[in-house]
Structures are given as structure tokens and as C-alpha cells.
Amino acid sequence: ExxxxxxxxxxxxxxxxxxxxxxxPISGHDNLYWYRxxxxxxxxxxxxxxxxxxxxxxxxxxNRFLAERTGGTYSTLKVQPAELEDSGxxxxxxxxxxAKQFFGPGTRLTVL
Amino acid sequence: GDSVTQMEGPVTLSEEAxxxxxxxxxxxxxxxxxxxxxxxxxxLQLLLKATKADDKGxxxxxxxxxxKETTSFHLEKGSVQVSDSAVYFCALARQTGAxNLFFGTGTRLTVIx
Numbered sequence: 113e114x115x116x117x118x119x120x121x122x123x124x125x126x127x128x129x130x131x132x133x134x135x136x137p138i139s140g141h142d143n144l145y146w147y148r149x150x151x152x153x154x155x156x157x158x159x160x161x162x163x164x165x166x167x168x169x170x171x172x173x174x175n176r177f178l179a180e181r182t183g184g185t186y187s188t189l190k191v192q193p194a195e196l197e198d199s200g201x202x203x204x205x206x207x208x209x210x211a212k213q214f215f216g217p218g219t220r221l222t223v224l
Numbered sequence: 225g226d227s228v229t230q231m232e233g234p235v236t237l238s239e240e241a242x243x244x245x246x247x248x249x250x251x252x253x254x255x256x257x258x259x260x261x262x263x264x265x266x267x268l269q270l271l272l273k274a275t276k277a278d279d280k281g282x283x284x285x286x287x288x289x290x291x292k293e294t295t296s297f298h299l300e301k302g303s304v305q306v307s308d309s310a311v312y313f314c315a316l317a318r319q320t321g322a323x324n325l326f327f328g329t330g331t332r333l334t335v336i337x
Contacts, residue, residue: 116267145324154228155268155313155327168324203268213325215260215268 137206230328
């Protein structure tokens with residue numbers, strides 16, 4: 113069974129540009145989560161989808177971040193425009209209903 | 225609010241040494257507690273978990289006991305191996321309501337031969 117995949121693995125962009133991160137969850141997992149780890153700090157929750165609906169987006173830092181989950185399958189996280197403080201590793205996780213979360217390898221975003 | 229405080233690293237140990245990584249938490253109610261591990265180039269993997277007070281989670285020689293009285297969930301292993309080199313994250317999830325995880329800052333462990 114394929115695990116959670118994330119694309120790209122690394123992204124380097126300049127301040128002010130737009131970046132879109134993608135997450136493909138494990139097939140059949142209704143729950144999809146985004147987290148972020150800023151250098152040296154804790155991994156922080158960003159938002160949670162149940163199928164295509166946003167269940168909890170309380171962790172989204174500001175309106176420069178937009179997450180979508182088309183048809184309840186893959187999800188994208190767009191940052192527009194990117195700022196220096198957005199640099200970090202973005203993790204995606206998926207789970208069946210109320211069960212343990214399976215994490216992807218993360219996307220390392222560097223904003224210059 | 226809910227939070228996790230984790231021992232800062234990095235930690236460097238010789239092979240077969242004893243490992244302890246401290247973790248304490250703050251939460252309302254009775255959270256579930258987890259240790260996740262991230263090996264180089266890979267995603268986070270669940271190492272072990274405990275869902276109620278006095279539960280002991282164990283896996284791959286690692287253990288952690290849910291201590292409600294000290295709000296702790298310290299990770300231990302009696303004899304580490306080079307292959308245990310990784311970043312370890314302590315985390316909690318509320319038992320009810322949202323299922324999102326609250327993580328500590330992570331502790332990088334390097335085991336040298």
C-alpha cells in the first residue's frame with residue numbers, strides 16, 4: 113500500500129512568489145492534516161480536512177495560506193505571496209476516521 | 225492551551241548506551257500521548273502511544289509510561305543502536321473533539337559506534 117506522498121520534496125522561492133504544495137493521502141483516508149515545522153521549533157497544526165470539507169483551520173497563520181482538497185482526494189496548500197517566515201518543513205498526514213495519522217516525508221520550503 | 229515540552233537536543237550517545245528523552249505536557253482533560261520518530265529522508269512514523277494514565281507504550285525496545293501525576297511521558301531505551309539515530313517528537317492529542325496533534329520541538333539523537 114502506498115503511503116502519504118508529498119510534492120515537491122524541496123522548493124526554493126523568492127519572497128513575494130507563489131508556491132503550491134501537494135499532498136496525496138493514503139487511498140480511502142477521509143482525514144487529511146497539514147502541519148508545519150519552522151526551523152528548530154515544534155511541529156504545528158495548520159488545518160484538518162474531513163473529505164473535502166475543512167473541519168478545523170484554526171492553525172492557519174494568515175490569509176496568505178489557502179488549502180483545498182479537491183473531491184476529497186489530494187490536497188494543495190498555496191502560499192501567496194510567500195514571506196521569509198514561511199520557510200520550514202510542511203508535513204501532510206492522513207488517517208481513517210479517528211485513527212492514527214500516517215505522515216508524508218514533508219516538503220522543505222525555503223523563501224529567500 | 226495544550227502544549228508539549230520536550231528535552232532539547234541534540235543528544236549523542238555511544239552504541240548500547242541508555243537513552244532517556246524527557247517530555248512533559250499541558251492539556252485539559254485526558255489526552256492521548258505519542259512518540260513519533262523521523263529517520264533521515266523519511267516522514268514521521270508513530271513509535272509508540274499511550275491513551276490513559278499508567279499505560280505503557282512500547283515498540284522496538286523503546287518504552288514510555290503515561291504519568292498523570294507528573295504530566296510526563298519520557299521515552300527510554302535500554303541499549304541504543306546506530307540505527308536509532310533519528311529525530312524524536314513527543315506529541316499529544318485530545319481524547320475528544322479535534323484530532324490534531326500537538327508536538328514538541330523534537331530531539332535529534334545520534335548514536336555513534
